[in-house]
Amino acid sequence: MKRHSVVLVAALFGALWAPVAGQKYGDLGGCSDEPQQFHQCATAKMKEFNPPRTPDGTPDFRGHWSRAGVFGTDNIEEHGPGLGDPGGKSLVVDPPDGKIPYQPWAAAAKAGYEHTHMDPAALCYLPGSPKQLYTAGINQILQTPDSVIFLNDYTHAYRVIPTDGRPRLGPHVRLFMGTSRGRWEGNALVVEVTNQNATTWFDHVGNFFSDAVHVIERWTMIGPDAIHVEARIDDPKVYTRPWTMAFGLRRNADPAFEIWENACHEGNVLRWPGTDLTDHLKLYFGARPPN
Amino acid sequence: MGTRPISLLVLSLVVCLSSLAPWRAAGQTGTYAPPRTPDGHPDVQGIWQVLNTAAWDIQDHHAQLGVPAGTGVVDGNEIPYLPAALTKKYENFGNRHTVDPETRCFLPGVPRITYMPFPFQIVQSRNQVTILYEYLHAVRHIFLNGEHPSGPIEWWMGDSRGRWEGDTLVVDVIHFNAETWFDRAGNHHSEALHVIERYTPAGPDHLQYDATIEDPKVFTRPWKMSMTLYRRKDPHPELLEYECFAYKFEAEWQK
Numbered sequence: 265m266k267r268h269s270v271v272l273v274a275a276l277f278g279a280l281w282a283p284v285a286g287q288k289y290g291d292l293g294g295c296s297d298e299p300q301q302f303h304q305c306a307t308a309k310m311k312e313f314n315p316p317r318t319p320d321g322t323p324d325f326r327g328h329w330s331r332a333g334v335f336g337t338d339n340i341e342e343h344g345p346g347l348g349d350p351g352g353k354s355l356v357v358d359p360p361d362g363k364i365p366y367q368p369w370a371a372a373a374k375a376g377y378e379h380t381h382m383d384p385a386a387l388c389y390l391p392g393s394p395k396q397l398y399t400a401g402i403n404q405i406l407q408t409p410d411s412v413i414f415l416n417d418y419t420h421a422y423r424v425i426p427t428d429g430r431p432r433l434g435p436h437v438r439l440f441m442g443t444s445r446g447r448w449e450g451n452a453l454v455v456e457v458t459n460q461n462a463t464t465w466f467d468h469v470g471n472f473f474s475d476a477v478h479v480i481e482r483w484t485m486i487g488p489d490a491i492h493v494e495a496r497i498d499d500p501k502v503y504t505r506p507w508t509m510a511f512g513l514r515r516n517a518d519p520a521f522e523i524w525e526n527a528c529h530e531g532n533v534l535r536w537p538g539t540d541l542t543d544h545l546k547l548y549f550g551a552r553p554p555n
Numbered sequence: 556m557g558t559r560p561i562s563l564l565v566l567s568l569v570v571c572l573s574s575l576a577p578w579r580a581a582g583q584t585g586t587y588a589p590p591r592t593p594d595g596h597p598d599v600q601g602i603w604q605v606l607n608t609a610a611w612d613i614q615d616h617h618a619q620l621g622v623p624a625g626t627g628v629v630d631g632n633e634i635p636y637l638p639a640a641l642t643k644k645y646e647n648f649g650n651r652h653t654v655d656p657e658t659r660c661f662l663p664g665v666p667r668i669t670y671m672p673f674p675f676q677i678v679q680s681r682n683q684v685t686i687l688y689e690y691l692h693a694v695r696h697i698f699l700n701g702e703h704p705s706g707p708i709e710w711w712m713g714d715s716r717g718r719w720e721g722d723t724l725v726v727d728v729i730h731f732n733a734e735t736w737f738d739r740a741g742n743h744h745s746e747a748l749h750v751i752e753r754y755t756p757a758g759p760d761h762l763q764y765d766a767t768i769e770d771p772k773v774f775t776r777p778w779k780m781s782m783t784l785y786r787r788k789d790p791h792p793e794l795l796e797y798e799c800f801a802y803k804f805e806a807e808w809q810k
Contacts, residue, residue, distance in 0.1 A: 319593060326680070389801055390692065406678055406685060408600065413678060413687070420694045422687050424676065430791040439796045441692075463801075523696050525710040529800045530661045547808040 290489020290515035292332050299353040300362075302333030303510035306484075306492035315451050315485040318407055322427075323451050323485055325405040325412065328521050331398045332490070332512035337385070339469045340364075340509060355398070357494075358508040364471060365504045369554050377470030381548040384464045388528035390421050390440035392464040393457040393479050394495035398511045404523055412446055412453060419528045425455050433459055438475060440464060455481040463550045472551050474501040489515035501553045589722055589756035594681050597722045597756050602676045602787040602794065605764075609670040612740035613780060622739075628670070630779045634742060640773040647741025655739050660799035662693055662711035664735030665728050665750050666766040666780060674787055676794055684717055684724065689794045697726050706730055709746055724754040737768075745772040760786035 293313070295305035315323040336349025342362055345351035354362030366374060385391065391399050401418035410428040415421070425446040433443050435458075442460035446453055457479040465472050477499040484492050491513040498506040589597040608616070608625030615632050618624040636644060647654060657663050663671060673690040684697040697717040704714060709732035717726045728750040736743050749769040757763045762784040769777045 387801070387804060390796075390798065406680055408678060413685075415685070415687075415694060420692060422692060422694055424687065424794060426791075426793070430793075433793075437795065440798055440801070441796065443793070520701070522698060522701065524714075525712055527662055527711050530711060547804055549805070549808075 288516065288518045289330070290517045291487060292512060292514050293487030293490035293492075295333075295486065295490070295512070297332055297335075299333050299335075299355050299511065300357065301353075302512055303357050303492070303494075306333075306486045306490070306510075306512060309486035309490075310451070310484040310492055313451075313486050316488065320409050322407070322448055323453065324407070325453070325483065325485070325491065326407050327405060328516035328518075328523070329403045329405060329491065329513040330516055331400065331403075332514040334398045334511040337395070337398065337400065337467050340467045340471055343469075355509040355511055356507060357510045359505075365507055367502060367504055367553070370472075370502045370551070373551055374470050374472060377465070377472065377548070378468075380546055381470065382545045383468050383470075384548050385468065386532075387547075388419050388532055389464050390419060391416070392440055392460050392462075393423070393442055393444070393455075394481055394493070394497075394509070395464065395466055396421055396423060396441070397481070397493050397495070397513070401526070402516055402521070402523060403513070412455075415523070417523045417526050420526055425453075427453075435459070442479075449482075451484055453481075453483040455479075455483070457481065461550065463548060465548070472502070473497065473499045474551055474553070476501045486512075489517060502551065587756055587758050589759075592679050594679075596679065596719055597724070598679065599684075599724060599754055599756060599762060600677050600679050602674050602792040603762060603784040604674040604787055605670045605672070605782055606785055607670060607782055609780070609782065610667065610672055610738060613670075613738045613742055614740070616740070628780045628782045630781060635775040635778055637773060637775055640743070644741050644743060647736065647743055649741075651739050651741050655736055655741070656734050657736070657739065660691065660803055661734065662691060664711060664731060664737075665695075665713055665715070666752060666764075667735065667737055668693055668695075668712065669752075669764060669766070669784075670782060673797055674792070674794060684726075687794060690797050691799055692796060697724075703727070703729055707746075709733075711735060713748070713750065722756055724752075726750075726752040726754070728752065743773065744768070744770045747772045754784075757783070760788065 293309050295302050318324045334355055335352050338346045338349035340355045342354040343351050356362045356364060359365060396416060399416055399418050401416055404415045406413040410426060412425045414423050423441050423444055425444040427446040432445060437459050438461035439459055440461055442457045444455050444457050446455045460477055462473055462475040462477060480496045482494045486492050494508060494510045496506055496508045592598045607628060608623050609628045611622045613629050614627040616625055668688055671690045675686055675688040678685045682700045686695040695712060695715055697715040699717050703716055708730040710730050711732060713728040714730040715726050715728045717724055731746055731748040733746040747770050751767040753765040755763040764782050764784050766780045767777055
């Protein structure tokens with residue numbers, strides 16, 4: 265019953281965000297959409313592709329984008345098909361076995377979450393980083409001379425990434441989306457994300473991080489309509505070593521496309537204690553390593 | 556007689572200046588010439604916030620526990636309710652601490668989102684003005700080159716279509732639901748709400764904000780709110796978060 269409820273929620277998400285027929289998508293830089301294969305192909309392509317530039321001379325990511333090289337958010341590790349997720353290879357490209365290198369306490373905690381806690385995404389919580397970049401739905405990238413902005417239609421999440429070299433916030437400011445600081449390295453946008461409150465998961469099965477997490481994202485265009493994203497996850501409270509996941513973004517090439525309202529919380533009937541879902545599952549307040 | 560050439564000179568200068576700056580006639584401030592984006596529009600980008608108490612009550616009000624006193628933002632202070640709608644406003648006021656949709660952390664609608672006591676950031680692109688709000692991480696996509704989709708559509712934040720009239724960004728907003736209020740004091744509308752917002756640069760750090768409210772199901776005539784938006788001048792201003800419903804869940808679950 266518990267498992268059933270969680271899967272049902274995941275299925276709703278998958279069904280809501282399946283690509284709509286008739287949308288125009290660009291080419292994925294000639295790469296396969298399969299996780300792992302996409303990463304290998306994109307790593308080669310990014311060395312030769314010369315991206316378009318904004319008037320400021322930085323690579324031009326502007327436009328509408330959807331995730332690629334990832335088929336669902338059930339599980340970022342290799343998994344079989346589920347409701348709303350066709351299954352597939354792990355998004356984890358390092359370590360090479362595709363497994364998140366959890367410390368023993370964290371592996372035990374993660375194994376329980378799926379059966380004991382509500383997926384924070386089912387409550388319309390903000391996705392955090394890097395999940396924002398592989399969340400289902402259509403996204404938009406805006407650029408100004410001193411920032412890059414990534415917006416999701418799903419839950420109308422957004423992240424403003426200053427590229428003006430400003431200092432970080434102090435460690436006591438905790439945010440669902442963290443704070444991002446960006447810089448340009450060659451053709452790549454490198455984004456360091458800290459200050460996450462860590463009350464969201466990477467996926468529906470409870471892969472998690474703590475508030476000590478330090479994420480370094482690298483966004484690189486590999487073709488006019490394709491972006492490769494690599495995210496290095498470092499969290500000494502939870503993992504035995506830093507690890508890396510990779511995926512992509514594919515351009516929605518319809519020039520008339522518009523993002524419309526997505527009122528997730530407002531329409532969410534599962535949201536309060538006493539409903540069927542909350543009778544069985546707890547709210548996730550974040551993970552704490554044993555002292 | 557001797558003054559005539561000077562008068563003509565002055566007159567021709569005035570005519571000349573007017574023709575150089577025809578857009579100024581549309582702006583309310585008249586004298587301030589804002590910087591321009593690369594696309595040639597007035598540059599209203601940055602982080603802005605109101606300094607008023609309209610989120611609690613858009614009309615004149617005295618202080619109560621947790622509510623600062625304030626002078627209203629409604630032109631003339633009176634809201635021209637139809638009789639039944641006025642009755643509902645009084646009912647709403649009596650139940651405001653539990654019935655205001657904002658207490659359930661729902662998107663607060665337009666123009667209320669503007670005067671929530673939180674900052675918001677305006678970002679301009681060629682065909683779009685995007686407003687990012689710290690409150691509930693709400694986003695408005697104001698499209699400059701499209702038409703309202705045909706309805707009926709009921710959105711919490713409506714459908715926003717913008718155009719530049721001189722230096723003023725004029726935003727036409729329709730397709731609302733009837734679920735949001737204008738303030739905590741119970742001022743309300745129906746799904747027939749039509750809002751026309753006007754953002755006019757009044758100086759490097761100030762925008763004049765006007766919102767005309769039409770709703771024939773609730774009001775006898777259109778009425779208007781006016782207020783100033785102030786630029787956040789902190790050393791590195793940055794939107795943070797106010798995830799209202801997440802904090803409410805935490806409070807509920809910790810009981």
